Amino acid sequence: MAKDFSDLKVCIFDVFGTVVDWRGSLIEDLPKLGRKHGLDTDWTSFADDWRGLYQPQMGRVRKGDLPWTRIDDLHKEAFEMLLQKRGLKHPGEEAVWEFTHLWHKLRPWPDSVEGIGLMKKKYVVATLSNGNVALLINMAKNAGIPWDHCFSGETFHHYKPDPEAYLGVVDSMYLKPHQVMLVAAHNGDLAAAQKCGLSTGFVHRPLEHGPGQTRDLKAEGNWDAVGSSIVEVAKKIGC
Amino acid sequence: MAKDFSDLKVCIFDVFGTVVDWRGSLIEDLPKLGRKHGLDTDWTSFADDWRGLYQPQMGRVRKGDLPWTRIDDLHKEAFEMLLQKRGLKHPGEEAVWEFTHLWHKLRPWPDSVEGIGLMKKKYVVATLSNGNVALLINMAKNAGIPWDHCFSGETFHHYKPDPEAYLGVVDSMYLKPHQVMLVAAHNGDLAAAQKCGLSTGFVHRPLEHGPGQTRDLKAEGNWDAVGSSIVEVAKKIGC
Numbered sequence A, B: 001m002a003k004d005f006s007d008l009k010v011c012i013f014d015v016f017g018t019v020v021d022w023r024g025s026l027i028e029d030l031p032k033l034g035r036k037h038g039l040d041t042d043w044t045s046f047a048d049d050w051r052g053l054y055q056p057q058m059g060r061v062r063k064g065d066l067p068w069t070r071i072d073d074l075h076k077e078a079f080e081m082l083l084q085k086r087g088l089k090h091p092g093e094e095a096v097w098e099f100t101h102l103w104h105k106l107r108p109w110p111d112s113v114e115g116i117g118l119m120k121k122k123y124v125v126a127t128l129s130n131g132n133v134a135l136l137i138n139m140a141k142n143a144g145i146p147w148d149h150c151f152s153g154e155t156f157h158h159y160k161p162d163p164e165a166y167l168g169v170v171d172s173m174y175l176k177p178h179q180v181m182l183v184a185a186h187n188g189d190l191a192a193a194q195k196c197g198l199s200t201g202f203v204h205r206p207l208e209h210g211p212g213q214t215r216d217l218k219a220e221g222n223w224d225a226v227g228s229s230i231v232e233v234a235k236k237i238g239c
Helices: A023-034 A043-051 A054-062 A071-087 A093-105 A111-120 A131-142 A161-171 A188-194 A231-238 B022-036 B043-052 B054-062 B070-087 B093-105 B110-121 B135-143 B165-174 B187-195 B230-237
Strands: A010-013 A124-129 A149-150 A180-184 A198-205 A225-227 B008-014 B122-130 B149-152 B182-185 B199-202 B225-227
Touching: A023 A043, A023 A093, A043 A054, A043 A071, A054 A071, A054 A111, A071 A131, A093 A131, A111 A124, A111 A231, A124 A161, A124 B135, A131 A149, A131 B122, A149 A161, A149 B149, A161 A180, A161 A188, A180 A188, A180 B230, A188 A198, A188 B165, A198 A231, A225 A231, A231 B122, B022 B043, B022 B093, B043 B070, B070 B093, B070 B135, B110 B122, B110 B230, B122 B165, B135 B149, B149 B165, B165 B182, B165 B187, B182 B187, B187 B199, B199 B230, B225 B230
Parallel strands: A010 A124, A010 A180, A124 A149, A180 A198, A198 A225, B008 B122, B008 B182, B122 B149, B182 B199, B199 B225
Antiparallel strands: none
């Protein structure tokens, strides 16, 4: 039996990996910026290592070891940790911010802008990303992603998968949890949202981590909609 | 000498009165909803009285007499206060929410969508309204206003003219105050933003309060851009 989405009002999206190809974008942009600032390293492994520090850096905030800190600042610090680890020279504050802002310029997967545009006709479409608000706004402008609004961990001072992030959107929109759907390429994110009562949409992104990807290769939960693109998920929820 | 806006990045807008015609919209919509729910009164004066309770209701939050409360809830309570004052029967919770949601459906002034669209090509365009986030998102969808983002008093748990609201946007965007311009039809709002170092744009809205309007009939401060429409302000800041 087809699921009933007649009560659905808002679709919120995970962004890194689900909407934009962080790895492909960084692997393309890092060497160029490296040349500009006289830094040479294996930028593909650098991109993976940088992303590898994302969860541990947020973990420090989630555990209370750090006060609330935005992703731009966590990305900047992680970049500097990797410079040091690789014995690379610090290129100065301004250059480090230029590298950090590569995350503001990540490119969407080929189906993202069309799929979100389709959903926008019927639902409120918004981010719910751990990326901070400035990053999400700048990325959307750069990539032409037509969000109605950018919800962020910053909005609620809680990083996903803390329930405060998912339930913060529900509360702010005066809705019931099932009237909000999280769309994500990560089973863990969807599981946390489902535990809060939200609806769930899984998008296959088998190349997010490159050709050797081992996780999130398939839907591992009882998600309400599953598709190989955001366009396919949009069609499954009646757009 | 022409002012220099080369450093400007973000234009944030007051919404009620500046972007949308709250009075004209309410005067058109209230009688229809009144008939539906069997309520009869002078709806023009009702609209003015409802708006009249806006500042006092927020004042209770700003003074700390009420904990943080969103405008939807303050509007709903004010509506119920007016029902009682006018000896009208309470039409039930659901109907009262229907009246409250008329604020989600306010229509833009004729130049608003075009002017904001013009600015969006060059700057980040966002609200900074005391209206709550759900209200602002729903209004934008209904009216076709192409915001990049909805900043609200709700975002910072402070109502304008508290400095925390203006400086909250500056901080969230990692900018300096003068890189953010508040666009508003209200001299008091602009004065508070200017005191925080923000740039300022004044839009003439001489009919916001109807034909007998006595305040905000002209620019009363040294604002950076002044126009009779948002389109005119957009042109003055290089769009």
